[in-house]
Amino acid sequence: MFSLTPEAAEPRLAVARGTLERLRQVPELALRYRDCPDPGTLDGIAALPPLLKDDLNLALAHLRPRAEHGATWLFQSGGSTGAPKLGHAPTGFYMSGVHAHWQPLDRDDVFVNAWGAGRMWGAHFLAAALADLSGCQVIAVGSVAQDEYAEWLAFFKTREVTAIGGTPSVLRLWFAHARAAGLELPHLRKVLWLGEAWQPQLEEDMAAVAPAARRWGMFGSTETWVVGTNTPDCPADLFHTLPDQLVHVGEDQLLDFTTLNPEMLNPVLRYRTGDAGRLEPCPCGRPGRAMRVLGRRDSVVQVRGLGLHVDEVITRVEREPGVSRAQVVITEAGGRAAGVDVLLLTAPGADVDAERLRKEILSGTFTLSTAFQHDPENFRVRPVTELISNDRTGKTAHLVVREGR
Numbered sequence: 001m002f003s004l005t006p007e008a009a010e011p012r013l014a015v016a017r018g019t020l021e022r023l024r025q026v027p028e029l030a031l032r033y034r035d036c037p038d039p040g041t042l043d044g045i046a047a048l049p050p051l052l053k054d055d056l057n058l059a060l061a062h063l064r065p066r067a068e069h070g071a072t073w074l075f076q077s078g079g080s081t082g083a084p085k086l087g088h089a090p091t092g093f094y095m096s097g098v099h100a101h102w103q104p105l106d107r108d109d110v111f112v113n114a115w116g117a118g119r120m121w122g123a124h125f126l127a128a129a130l131a132d133l134s135g136c137q138v139i140a141v142g143s144v145a146q147d148e149y150a151e152w153l154a155f156f157k158t159r160e161v162t163a164i165g166g167t168p169s170v171l172r173l174w175f176a177h178a179r180a181a182g183l184e185l186p187h188l189r190k191v192l193w194l195g196e197a198w199q200p201q202l203e204e205d206m207a208a209v210a211p212a213a214r215r216w217g218m219f220g221s222t223e224t225w226v227v228g229t230n231t232p233d234c235p236a237d238l239f240h241t242l243p244d245q246l247v248h249v250g251e252d253q254l255l256d257f258t259t260l261n262p263e264m265l266n267p268v269l270r271y272r273t274g275d276a277g278r279l280e281p282c283p284c285g286r287p288g289r290a291m292r293v294l295g296r297r298d299s300v301v302q303v304r305g306l307g308l309h310v311d312e313v314i315t316r317v318e319r320e321p322g323v324s325r326a327q328v329v330i331t332e333a334g335g336r337a338a339g340v341d342v343l344l345l346t347a348p349g350a351d352v353d354a355e356r357l358r359k360e361i362l363s364g365t366f367t368l369s370t371a372f373q374h375d376p377e378n379f380r381v382r383p384v385t386e387l388i389s390n391d392r393t394g395k396t397a398h399l400v401v402r403e404g405r
């Protein structure tokens, strides 16, 4: 199933044929694509082999694409571990196409750009490009240190800030600090987000700090750039895809993305991000099918030879009252899981019975009860004041694997 009808997509498939031709020039991929027929229909697209993250990086290393006008920007692309992989984009980051369909900001807004800048991160600059098109005021804050929140929040209040944007993990910190300090942002109406799934716990803090604020989401990656957007009237995991983005639901509900934008530098052709999803109508009433993101299919990890569904554990734990976020940490020793910890970020003042939760998860999760049959003490559930985040990407993943004793 595709996000676009044959009538809408097929006249624009010349871009996909051009991308295929570029991929055939990459020595490591030439064999795979050599005999693929040039796609003239959506069925032709579906018949092409999917492109994976490592393939895309191989292709970019060989093709070294350059923007037609202005600078070519290099950004970190995917991969939570190891050396940065690269995505390329021209100045503007394709945001005029996004702005044509989605205008969360307007000229009267005072917008705090709280996505981290630097370190080859893309989102800050993408949001800046959207602000530019919107003609609003911009306060480019980026990331701040633990002891700087109070001062910045007071400044936001003075400036009558109306909009803020960041990854949900970062937004949680801003709202949690404001709430803990009893500070309100009465003018704040718009919360833009991108980079991670929305965190429903954020709504609680938003209701206390900025009762008029509503969420406005973007879905994308540094490889595809923005694929879809939503509004406060849409569910947080449902996105209206852009006409330049051809989204396909393949086997095992895996999503793949094909660009129809002739200016796209990354060779995005049936590119799989690892996200699963489906296409369905949106209750906001906008016609056509929207993309429901169901989470990552690569969230299954091996623990002592058994597959553990990390997202299922997280979902179970985050349903617990008082738990605002959770993280699974696997400690490996000599390539084997020595222990599994579920870290709980709890709401201020919440009293969570971690031991009861531990027993429930252990008995209710086949992988864990079997893997830790002889040493159940090595499966732990414990409250923490901070989850482990990746300093390089600024993201807080559901799963952390580390080497330990």
Ligand SMILES: [Zn+2]
Pocket: 230, 231, 233, 234, 235, 240, 282, 283, 284, 285, 286, 290
């Ligand atoms: Zn909608």
